[in-house]
Amino acid sequence: MTGLPVVRTLVRWSASATALGELALVLCLASGTRVPPVVRAGMGLVTLAAVVAMATLLAVDCRRHRRTGLGWRPAAVAAVADAVPTLVRRLVAHEARLFTSSLRWVSRRGPHGVRAGDTAVPYASGQAAVMYGLLFVSVVETVALAYLIPWPLLHAITLVVDVWGVYFVIALHASCVVRPHVISADGSLRLRYGVLLDIRVPAGHVAAVRVDRRFPESGLAAVDAHGAADLAVASQVTVTVELREPVAFVRPLGKLARARTFRFYADDPAAAVAALRARAALDAA
Numbered sequence: 407m408t409g410l411p412v413v414r415t416l417v418r419w420s421a422s423a424t425a426l427g428e429l430a431l432v433l434c435l436a437s438g439t440r441v442p443p444v445v446r447a448g449m450g451l452v453t454l455a456a457v458v459a460m461a462t463l464l465a466v467d468c469r470r471h472r473r474t475g476l477g478w479r480p481a482a483v484a485a486v487a488d489a490v491p492t493l494v495r496r497l498v499a500h501e502a503r504l505f506t507s508s509l510r511w512v513s514r515r516g517p518h519g520v521r522a523g524d525t526a527v528p529y530a531s532g533q534a535a536v537m538y539g540l541l542f543v544s545v546v547e548t549v550a551l552a553y554l555i556p557w558p559l560l561h562a563i564t565l566v567v568d569v570w571g572v573y574f575v576i577a578l579h580a581s582c583v584v585r586p587h588v589i590s591a592d593g594s595l596r597l598r599y600g601v602l603l604d605i606r607v608p609a610g611h612v613a614a615v616r617v618d619r620r621f622p623e624s625g626l627a628a629v630d631a632h633g634a635a636d637l638a639v640a641s642q643v644t645v646t647v648e649l650r651e652p653v654a655f656v657r658p659l660g661k662l663a664r665a666r667t668f669r670f671y672a673d674d675p676a677a678a679v680a681a682l683r684a685r686a687a688l689d690a691a
Contacts, residue, residue: 460489520586629664645675647682
């Protein structure tokens with residue numbers, strides 16, 4: 407087992423290199439670039455070898471975790487955590503949540519994470535104009551570059567990136583629509599920004615809440631010197647919540663942070679404050 411970390415690193419690098427090679431091959435084929443049959447056959451063999459190596463490593467890690475007493479599912483999850491870098495897992499999970507949020511938005515299903523007795527606090531309409539403006543610019547850029555770039559391979563790469571950019575704008579806004587802030591029936595508070603941020607404030611932690619319109623310049627959920635974090639939408643916040651003790655949370659890029667005050671945007675800040683105060687009054691009673 408002493409050489410397993412080295413093997414794991416080699417498998418990670420080979421899998422990453424293979425994925426990039428496959429992407430380059432697909433782009434070449436899509437752009438009409440002729441790829442010799444021997445190159446395609448060789449790429450297929452390399453891909454097969456990488457898949458077999460990754461599957462073998464996952465099986466070995468799964469058996470190792472099973473010996474510690476874990477069930478099959480926890481052992482499989484732990485094996486994936488050992489084999490796949492944290493950043494890759496985070497990116498895959500992020501893309502999966504974006505996709506499912508888009509499906510929920512298109513199918514007009516109810517908001518995510520809002521149960522009976524909970525109060526949803528929407529915030530997406532505050533950024534709708536900005537998002538649709540960005541979407542328009544992205545579409546114009548995609549069409550313009552499709553006509554202006556004459557080189558087939560560069561044309562295919564640019565088209566893929568631009569189409570993904572259009573999808574990302576739509577999916578991010580959709581995730582903000584279907585994932586509102588939530589004031590739970592038990593008095594807890596859940597602050598979100600699409601799939602990028604999810605902060606849970608336990609019941610009984612809210613000390614004070616008020617309508618407070620500000621225009622912060624800090625990044626999303628960045629904590630200032632006073633222990634306050636801003637969850638701005640279209641560069642503004644409308645509600646300030648002060649807590650009895652700091653709450654830990656994970657920022658969009660995975661950094662851990664702690665804040666005692668949260669300032670967030672709500673489409674109807676007065677209604678959000680009234681709902682929070684009502685929950686606090688019930689908890690106090």
